[in-house]
Amino acid sequence: MRIPEETVDRIRQAADIVEVVGDFVSLKKRGSNYIACCPFHNEKTPSFNVNPTRQIYKCFGCGKAGDSVRFVMDVENIGYGEALRFLAKKYNIEIQEQEATPEEQIRQNERESLFIILNFAKTFYQETLTRTEEGQSIGLSYFRERGFTNPTIEAFDLGYSVDQWSALLDEAQRKGYNTALLEKAGLVLAKEGGKVYDRFRGRVIFPIHNVAGRVIAFGARILKTDKSQPKYINSPETEVYHKSQVLYGIYQAKQTIRQEDVCYLTEGYTDVLSLYQAGIKNVVASSGTSLTIEQIRLISRFTQNVTILYDGDAAGIKAALRGLDMVLEEGLNVSVANFPDGDDPDSYVRKVGAEAFRDHLRRNTLDFITFKTDTLLRDAGDNPFKRAEVIAEVVGSIVRIPDPIKRQVFFRTTSQQLQVDEQTLISEGNRLIRKQQEQKARDYERQKTTPARGLVPDSPAPAGGDPSLDDINALLNGLEIDAPPYDIPAPVTPKTPTTTKGTRSPLSYQEEECIRLLINYGARELEPGISLCHYMLSELGDIQFQYAPYDLMLTLFREAFQRGDILTSGHFLSQPDTLLQHEAITLTTPRYELSDGWLKHEIIVPREEEVAILADSAYGNILRIKKLLAEQQMVRLKQLISQTANPAESDQYMLEYMHFKRVDMEIAKLLGTVISG
Known part of the structure; x- marks a missing residue:
């Protein structure tokens, strides 16, 4: 079944990006935007940015970006139609679907x-x-x-x-x-x-x-x-x-986890149900399976604080210790609450009631390091060898904590608990950390020296996409550089390279900057009647960009300008083309915002949108593009000179090379950069 376009528009307009993303991760306001730890990759410092004005999200860590529909597609791993139906249900929008063709029915997900x-x-x-x-x-x-x-x-x-x-x-x-x-x-x-x-x-x-x-x-x-x-x-x-990625009760608990900033983790279904009914709704269960890294990261979407609620018997205590070092490694604050022998969270809350249960949690919740130390010390008794093993095991847990300040605090409190000199614990911790680092270095070296099966070494990206000589001369007219008094045949244009994240050429970064300026400030007037878009398109002439998405966006700007229109970011953010939408989000989402503290202390910070700064940025960008194009021609001509045995051809190529060398030098002077020999 197909969803009518007018219904799609209603869904997109109704779906608020902050509400949609907020159902899956805990957002915190920063300036005019919201931030969070990214749900698509593991990170401890938030790099996931949500912009309510433009209704988009962008992760500066893994690069994921899009609107509300794309977020649901990515986080739920579902198709476009399913994401629209998901949002329609959330916002109570009725969908009267159109009959699908037989081919569409076959492709149904x-x-x-x-x-x-x-x-x-x-x-x-x-x-x-x-x-x-x-x-x-x-x-x-x-x-x-x-x-x-x-x-x-x-x-x-x-x-x-x-x-x-x-x-x-x-x-x-x-x-x-x-x-x-x-x-x-x-x-x-x-x-x-x-x-x-x-x-x-x-x-x-x-x-x-x-x-x-x-x-x-x-x-x-x-x-x-x-x-x-x-x-x-x-x-x-x-x-x-996939059971390792799921927690029982997470859907029912997520809002309360976010509000109370703590997640209670139990073992079974009935533990969750009994606590939920008692009003303790921020509770989930691992459903009898060992705690996994995926489950830990699922919790971290909503809070950094986890309290483990396990049975009071010896088996329950051992269960509480297993796997919790992984939680520490993820940067979460882990606590453990124990119950009297013979009781689990389900039986205990039914026995004493909700208020007494909460009071028990307040009085009997210990941070994981303290809990682990107490438990192991009881087992060790006065045996010095076992106590030494306890020290080694507890230090092994402390060094897994990524925050050095938290590590220092735990070394201090644990030294008092173990009655061991703090510096001794720190020295042992440093030894373990060095050992881990050395192992990582060995693993890295082993990976470097082991060739990946089926792969070949990376080769340099091809220069490709060179404009004709006439194009270059046209570009340089405004720079008052004389062209040579002879006709030079236009070079053959090789196939445009596919630029990937790992093999980007310097020119692709300047192409990106050009499109960024156009997409953010294209309509801004640099002087009366001359917009930034008008200026940049005039200076670029017929240049074609080598990175395909930027070239397509440049073409769209040119076509719109010929119609008397200047495209804005909104045009690209609503594009059905996922790649163009992703590029537009990347180019319109700043990673950092200016702190209000600068204004508070009356420190004036120049802003890019100021006309003088914008004009300088556009001018410099155009010059760099022209310089890099000239450098590409020089590289191409050097290759031709080295490959030809014909003296006449060699002389011709050398004349061309000297022309582009002059171009390169003149632009370098204008940019104020060092000229290489």
Whole structure:
């Protein structure tokens, strides 16, 4: 099905970039923009910028950029149509889709089909819980025994699967759902003989949601005593569900995590449900799996503070210690709250109530380093060898903290706790850090000396895209440089190179600067009747840029100017062409903003948009482009001279070379740069 263009426009206008991005990461206001740690790559210092005025985002770390639709596509890994439907649902915009062509139906995204079929299963299990006799007498009865109320059941979409082989399968087939997709979604299993049956039977159902609130998998608990079956079973890994990247309850908890600036991390589904119902809504669970780096980074989108809530027995304490060094490495502030023996967060909050539970957290929450030190010291007792091992292990955790100030604080407090000289701990920490650095250096050297299979060494980017000699002469007319009194044939124009981030030529940076000036200030008048766009296009003449996106943008500026129009940033930011939109965002998003402190102290800072500065920038940019073009011609002519055996041709090439050498020298004087020999 196709979404009408007018509906697309309504969705784009309704979608506020701050609201959309804020559903996935915790934004902080800085000046007129917002910043956050990027959700697309691992970073500890925020480089992700959201501009509410232009309704765009840009990460200066990984380069990701776009508008609200592109953000949803990137963060959810979905297609354009699915992103529009996601935003339409968020902003309550009804979509009356047009009939798709057969080709469009064939191309329908399988990933979206999985979401649809998982949502069907969620609804089926919900209705089974509340509308069938078995669901009410067994499933709903179990939830009531655990104390869960209707609002909690509804908030987490809890359900029940009847104890039958194919209840879900039969209903899905009756509604026309594809059996193969049911299997891909992990809802049914197929035996070798061709028999297909439901994966979840006779169990209460815990739907697992992603950050956006879409159901991606299920957990299921058996209620009858049957030692031949596991107590819990979960959906298998699918295209939309990767258990190492998911936290149970993150969708329901994210807003409260952001507001209270702390995330409580538990082990199981019922821990989350009981705490949520008690009003402690900033809680998630790792669902019985070992904590992963992806889960840690998911939490870090919303807060830097994590408190681990685990069982009070010895196994629970050991579980609290496992994997938490990874959390420290990610720069998060980790604390641990323990409970009396025999209690877990679920049982304890039901036993004492919400207020007493919160009071327990306030009195019994320790930072991870202190908690780990206490725990290991109790196990070590008075044995000096074991105490030495404790010191080594605790120091090993401290050095994983990336912030040197925090490390120093922990060295001081831990030295008092261990009754060991602080400098001894610091020396041991420094030794471990040096050891880690040396290992990294060895790994790096090993990677450098090991050739990658199937790859060849990088070769220099081709010079390509040279303008004709007539173009160069036309460029230089305004510089009062005499052209030689002879006709020089125009050089053959090689194929325009594909410039990549790692192989950019110096000229591509000047092309970028030219487009940046045009896109930000093209309509600004440098003098009455002469806009910056008019000046720069006149000076550039017929030059073609070598980096394809910049050349296309320059062409669009030329075509618009011929029509009497000057393009603005808005034209490119709304481009359907993703590459042009990305380039425009990069060129219109400044990485830094001028602090209000400068104005407060009456320090006048020249701004680029001032006419005099803008004119100088445009003039310098045009000169640098011309100089680099002349240098390219000189390189080309040197090659021709070295390759020819014909004296007449060699003399001709030398004359051309001397001409461009003069051009290069004259421009260097105008720029005030050092002239190379």
